[in-house]
Amino acid sequence: MRNRILPCLLLCCLGFISCNRNQKNAADQAVAEKPVSVQCYVSIYEKDTVSIQINTLKSGKLTGNMDMKLFDMPVKTGKIAGEYKGDTLFVDYSFIQGTNEKVVFKNPMAFLRKGNELVLGNGTIETYLGTSYFKKGVPIDFENVKYKFSAVDCAK
Incomplete structure (x- = not known):
């Protein structure tokens, strides 16, 4: 045996x-994998500034970077990864807050593409077994939002 x-x-x-x-x-x-295209966006709302760089890969997947400089809060710096479903970009944002590199946060985000703009939606987020996602059956609001991103030239 x-x-x-x-x-x-x-x-x-x-x-x-x-x-x-x-x-x-x-x-x-x-x-x-090298990106097929790179797009950059910036949103300024009151004293907040959020910038995104989106790399489109040959497979259709998207990767990139996002920095959130929110008034009176530590800077959130991280990476995004996701894909478009129709005209909506769904990504996971993995980031560190301030100088604390030991704790990595991960949140789902949804952006609606309107021409050369992206609109960050507000949705109900659920967490199950440590993974956060948008609650099924609850629509994401793209009308009452703070952050509307305009396309800008990417810094080299």
């Missing part, structure tokens, strides 16, 4: 290791 359990356990461990390698390789390929 013991002789059969040990090889099975070894095979299971090898399987987990190889699955983990495939996930890392896929993530590395997405990071290494």
